[in-house]
Amino acid sequence: MYIQKRVLTLSLFFVFALGLLPSQAAQPSVEALYQDARRHFYALFSSSSMMKERKKWKRVIKQFERITKTRPKSSRADDSLYTTGLLYERLYAKFGIKSDKKNALKSFQGVINRYPKSNLLDEAQKHIGDIRFKERDIKKAVRAFKKASKNRKSVSAKVDKRPQKLARLTSVKRYSRDGYTRLVLHLSNRTAYRAHRLKNPARVFIDFLDTGFSPSVPQLIRYKNGMAKSLRVAKNNASVTRVVVDFAEQKAFHKVTALYNPYRVVIDIGRNNIGKIAKHSANLKVKKHASLNSSPPPIKRKSGIRTIVIDPGHGGKDPGAIGPGRVKEKDITLAIAKKLKKELKKRLNARVILTRSSDTFLELDERTVIANSFNADLFISIHVNASRNRRAHGIETYFLSPARSKDELETAARENMISANNRSEVENDLTYILSDLENTSKVNDSVQLASAVQRSTINGMRKSHSGIKDKGVKQAMFYVLWRATMPSILVETGFITNRTEEKRLQRSSYIKQMAKSIATGIVKYSRTYMVAQNR
Ligand SMILES: [Zn+2]
Numbered sequence: 286m287y288i289q290k291r292v293l294t295l296s297l298f299f300v301f302a303l304g305l306l307p308s309q310a311a312q313p314s315v316e317a318l319y320q321d322a323r324r325h326f327y328a329l330f331s332s333s334s335m336m337k338e339r340k341k342w343k344r345v346i347k348q349f350e351r352i353t354k355t356r357p358k359s360s361r362a363d364d365s366l367y368t369t370g371l372l373y374e375r376l377y378a379k380f381g382i383k384s385d386k387k388n389a390l391k392s393f394q395g396v397i398n399r400y401p402k403s404n405l406l407d408e409a410q411k412h413i414g415d416i417r418f419k420e421r422d423i424k425k426a427v428r429a430f431k432k433a434s435k436n437r438k439s440v441s442a443k444v445d446k447r448p449q450k451l452a453r454l455t456s457v458k459r460y461s462r463d464g465y466t467r468l469v470l471h472l473s474n475r476t477a478y479r480a481h482r483l484k485n486p487a488r489v490f491i492d493f494l495d496t497g498f499s500p501s502v503p504q505l506i507r508y509k510n511g512m513a514k515s516l517r518v519a520k521n522n523a524s525v526t527r528v529v530v531d532f533a534e535q536k537a538f539h540k541v542t543a544l545y546n547p548y549r550v551v552i553d554i555g556r557n558n559i560g561k562i563a564k565h566s567a568n569l570k571v572k573k574h575a576s577l578n579s580s581p582p583p584i585k586r587k588s589g590i591r592t593i594v595i596d597p598g599h600g601g602k603d604p605g606a607i608g609p610g611r612v613k614e615k616d617i618t619l620a621i622a623k624k625l626k627k628e629l630k631k632r633l634n635a636r637v638i639l640t641r642s643s644d645t646f647l648e649l650d651e652r653t654v655i656a657n658s659f660n661a662d663l664f665i666s667i668h669v670n671a672s673r674n675r676r677a678h679g680i681e682t683y684f685l686s687p688a689r690s691k692d693e694l695e696t697a698a699r700e701n702m703i704s705a706n707n708r709s710e711v712e713n714d715l716t717y718i719l720s721d722l723e724n725t726s727k728v729n730d731s732v733q734l735a736s737a738v739q740r741s742t743i744n745g746m747r748k749s750h751s752g753i754k755d756k757g758v759k760q761a762m763f764y765v766l767w768r769a770t771m772p773s774i775l776v777e778t779g780f781i782t783n784r785t786e787e788k789r790l791q792r793s794s795y796i797k798q799m800a801k802s803i804a805t806g807i808v809k810y811s812r813t814y815m816v817a818q819n820r
Pocket of ligand 1: 598599605606614668669
């Protein structure tokens, strides 16, 4: 009791010290405080070792709490309180300490009580629902979700008079290749769900809380081929819709992921372990040999890279960016990809697959299914950049990672990544950062691949053209890369919005040179890859 009182006095002292003593001019702005807290938030979630330390979490929480406490009427106060709740919710999931759950609920409830006009109201309510759902307090969870939808109604009433319904399963899509099937459940709203796998026969069921389904969704779908045998949809009770997927193979691996914009739950079923980097048996043999014998190991293949998937951006009804001379990104990306395929086949003796070889539309969910099903070693996405600034030009290569700068965020948004909605700014990125953590080694490989390709492309293009700008290697969280489980890069081959580069990109000699230069980088990467494998 005594200790608590002292802590309170101390913290009060700090509030006064911070709030009153410095002159107004010396005070950091709310925005500066918020951005600083965000930076620490990202640092925490980008490091699995930091996430193991409770005190690191508490430090970030303190930063957000400070904003709500000292600037309760500022524009960032509700967001900070909401993020505090989010951090406590994650902290509880990690360490299972009850007081963290209590604090999470308190923070979300605080958003609702203290900031009734906040656009985070229904999200806060949903998080309360999520927490209650996880503790199996279905009654309280349903109440929270109902409130959430009521809040949404009042918030959106100004723009949309139609009554909002609770979440609904609206459609089921399936993408399937040999040994790999992806089922995508599209939902009208974000909703809480739990997934569980059962044996004999192998199947996974997913319960969606407070969710119904459209009459157009069949209650039983049988699949003739692929890794899913059938899918069943049923109302489990008044508020829960259950989806059951029966596996075609008893030992299949599976993964359930929620994705946003539009909200959907993705079930991946694979013969090979999903998310694991493919092992190269040929190279493993070489490695063993090398350790026994000091002479250079015999290399049968030209390279350890056996399968490469090239992904020409956009296509069909999605033209991508369009230049001032009406040149479409989708046509350029396809032309480069086709040439690149030819080059790689010739120089690497590898199997090269295009995600599309004609002007067809591919769902983003489908592009990486192709890469995953072929167990590809590399995933190369080809795009053409665009900017409101007509003078912007140059070549840049991205590797998968959370975006860091505003420019990168804009690029990612254009390439179909970012969801804005009503969610907190930091929460929007959280999912991507967390999924990224699972594949740190893949990121390192991607960085090397991106550097090799960027260097070779710049050098190659400068041989025959002037004014080639090196925009460098950058990180991005492109959705199209994120789902892939192999080293992945995205090459922005120039700016279609720049007249000079738009003209150049139409020339077949330029496209050929571009493909050759990109291929050189990939070949170089594959050589260092061999060295690393032989060590
Ligand atoms: Zn693009």
